[in-house]
Amino acid sequence: MPSESAAMPSSIHDAAAVEAMRKRLGLDPHRLRRLRTRLLKLQGSDEEALQELPAAARDAFAAEIRFHELTLDQRFDSQLDGASKLLFRTDDGLLLESVILRVATGRTALCVSSQVGCAANCDFCATGKMGIARSLSAPQILDQVVQANQLLKPEGRKVRNIVFMGMGEPFHNTAAVHETLEKLVSPHGFDQSPRRTLVSTVGLPSAMIAFARKFPKVNLALSLHSAIQSRRTEIIPLAAKFDLKELRAALDQVAAVQQQSIMIEYLMLRGINDGPEDRAALADYLRGLPVHINLIPYNRVDAAPHLEGTSKEDREAFGAALRGEGYTVTIRYSLGADVDAACGQLVRRENRRIAAAAAAQ
Ligand SMILES: C[S@@+](CC[C@H](N)C(=O)[O-])C[C@H]1O[C@@H](n2cnc3c(N)ncnc32)[C@H](O)[C@@H]1O
Numbered sequence: 001m002p003s004e005s006a007a008m009p010s011s012i013h014d015a016a017a018v019e020a021m022r023k024r025l026g027l028d029p030h031r032l033r034r035l036r037t038r039l040l041k042l043q044g045s046d047e048e049a050l051q052e053l054p055a056a057a058r059d060a061f062a063a064e065i066r067f068h069e070l071t072l073d074q075r076f077d078s079q080l081d082g083a084s085k086l087l088f089r090t091d092d093g094l095l096l097e098s099v100i101l102r103v104a105t106g107r108t109a110l111c112v113s114s115q116v117g118c119a120a121n122c123d124f125c126a127t128g129k130m131g132i133a134r135s136l137s138a139p140q141i142l143d144q145v146v147q148a149n150q151l152l153k154p155e156g157r158k159v160r161n162i163v164f165m166g167m168g169e170p171f172h173n174t175a176a177v178h179e180t181l182e183k184l185v186s187p188h189g190f191d192q193s194p195r196r197t198l199v200s201t202v203g204l205p206s207a208m209i210a211f212a213r214k215f216p217k218v219n220l221a222l223s224l225h226s227a228i229q230s231r232r233t234e235i236i237p238l239a240a241k242f243d244l245k246e247l248r249a250a251l252d253q254v255a256a257v258q259q260q261s262i263m264i265e266y267l268m269l270r271g272i273n274d275g276p277e278d279r280a281a282l283a284d285y286l287r288g289l290p291v292h293i294n295l296i297p298y299n300r301v302d303a304a305p306h307l308e309g310t311s312k313e314d315r316e317a318f319g320a321a322l323r324g325e326g327y328t329v330t331i332r333y334s335l336g337a338d339v340d341a342a343c344g345q346l347v348r349r350e351n352r353r354i355a356a357a358a359a360a361q
């Protein structure tokens with residue numbers, strides 16, 4: 001007869017399971033609150049967090065409640081700037097990445113992934129080219145923050161800004177992303193400032209409006225990349241489903257609800273979206289909206305050899321012309337270009353291998 005397999009431990013982020021365990025062990029709720037504070041807010045190690053429980057309860061608690069959903073597989077520290085890429089592995093073997101950005105001001109940002117792969121399949125994106133799309137659970141997204149903070153503690157740093165700009169489209173995984181945001185901004189959770197949290201989307205109109213209503217203070221970024229419909233669809237296949245008119249109506253609603261500026265991301269691709277007509281269309285499209293335009297340099301992707309980034313000079317001229325039209329424009333200087341090259345291909349190759357093996361079973 002097959003033996004009954006032991007139940008999987010529950011996550012520390014699963015409030016119902018943790019409360020059930022607390023009752024079973026007869027633990028004082030204060031002790032549990034202190035454990036969560038130590039782990040989620042004070043960057044404590046797992047051992048330090050467990051110390052908050054009475055000695056007799058620690059083993060039983062640790063056997064049923066696990067603190068981590070992901071295993072840190074590899075870490076790449078940039079030799080060029082303050083970026084570190086963390087490669088995590090899920091229980092079923094897939095790789096995903098988070099990026100720690102140590103900004104010159106001394107502040108620290110973390111870029112998290114919401115999915116492994118992405119169904120949007122944008123032409124310029126290594127994640128889109130992975131050929132798979134698996135959503136991460138809220139505990140898997142939250143664990144990226146917990147582990148980054150544990151790694152940063154010895155440096156005297158703490159994650160200040162959290163951006164959903166890693167792998168995946170957050171609004172293809174709305175339920176888990178909403179749950180993650182609730183736990184991040186909750187004073188009983190991570191107590192993260194909503195104003196230092198940003199969700200970036202390729203542009204799903206109804207999900208953007210729902211997000212703004214639920215999280216009026218969390219920042220939204222839209223990856224627009226072109227204000228000319230045919231050009232946008234050429235690089236973002238999903239744009240065929242949600243046209244620019246519908247997207248603009250959603251932006252108006254988001255702005256009305258949030259009363260704060262929306263970030264417009266504009267990846268600059270030579271000969272595709274960087275001409276004078278592209279700039280004029282962009283300026284027209286955004287007129288009247290509270291926006292901040294971020295011009296992004298293209299990071300070369302092996303799977304898209306036909307694409308080339310706009311030169312630095314042209315990017316700066318494009319930005320200056322938009323400023324002349326009254327827009328606030330920043331030009332992002334890509335951090336961690338060396339670790340990106342090291343990891344991007346590794347993640348893609350490994351995940352393809354695992355997805356192919358799973359499909360063959
Ligand atoms: C990876 S996406 C994740 C969030 C969401 N799916 C989105 O598209 O906004 C985050 C940002 O990275 C940008 N991006 C993707 N591939 C890039 C590349 N090869 N070079 C520079 N930026 C890239 C996207 O356009 C987007 O603005």
Ligand code: SF4
Pocket residue numbers: 118119120121122125126127128129166167168169201202223
């Ligand atoms: S939606 Fe974002 S993550 Fe998905 S393929 Fe496009 S750029 Fe990449």
